[in-house]
Amino acid sequence: MPKVKIPRKSTAIDMTAMCDVAFLLLTFFILTTRFRAAEVVQIDIPASTAQIPIPDNDIMMFNIAPDGKMFFGVDKQEVRLKILDKIEERYQLKFNNQQREAFRTLELWGMDVNQLSDFLSKEPNERAMVKQPGLKIDTTGGNQLEALILDARKADFDVHNNTLLRVAIKCDKTTEYKAFDKLIEALQNLKVNKFNLITSAKNSAE
């Protein structure tokens, strides 16, 4: 019998299509990614059946840690800078350009306003190591929290000429109601009666 010779085929595959797909997906992911902000504190949010997605921009964000420490941030960088101006004015502080730059990129912070200057002078990696003590909420002699909310709203008004700034509250599951109530109290004193509580999704059967 004659031997049947099977012709050897090249094992090479045409990668072009695969490469196309890979880069198409890559482009998609690059464009849709919004990086998670570095967390100052670990916050485990509760779940609810609410379906409204969190608004994309113009947010004043409050984080409350399990121990009641409160952190603050706004999403727009120009608003942040304006807030810093207002803080300078209100507390008779002076920030240099380097500190301003640091504040501009600061997602969330929580400390006595008077410590801010020291904190902003630090190197970025040093700053990440600092344990922030949380916003100072004292009821006697001027409430820094209320002043901050007021300043943020004014700053937003200066930038956008409208009052779209929405309040979002991200609070840990185990935070005591007392701490949350303090924030609500401050907001209501400034006639902010509408806010968003950030939760993760679950279905109602659980």
Add this chain to the structure above:
Amino acid sequence: MAEMNVPAGGGKKGHKKQRAKKMSTRVDLTAMVDLGFLLITFFMLATTFNKPKTMEVNKPAKDEKIKEEPPIKMSKTLSLMLSSRDNVFHYVSPDDIDANTELSVDSANYGAAGLRKVIQRRQAQVKAQWGDQDELFIMIKPLPKSKYKNIVDVLDEMNINGVKRYAILPPNDPIDSLIALRLGETRK
């Protein structure tokens, strides 16, 4: 790729002109694909895919709160008191309190079998008495030591059961203070 440019045929000796070799235009894309997928993996992991949801809360403005509204009949209400022990105490305040008034307070958990049943039962009662379950007014009274999760759960239950009227109030009633005292919790 295992592509090779094999010189075409055995060169005859008589050939003088050396033709320029035709190079294959194929490029090995394997490495590029590898890189592409690596980056995809990175971006996929870095993306926050399911966006957190938010629950909108509207509070009545502070100053005009009490003046405007006529008092609500207590028999249309349900009070929920959130304790620090991950459960909720619920009671219905009587319309008028006198020496013989009896009040039953019961506790429930936040699950579908606990609080939801309580609210649904109360909705049915209000419907039977007043003809419309939307007459029900729920007073949510969190004690300061209760957890944030609890208040979210309760607000969520309001959504799930379609309770139209509810409010978050400080536990200031005499009844509230009595219950808090029994629980050994502070009200403020």
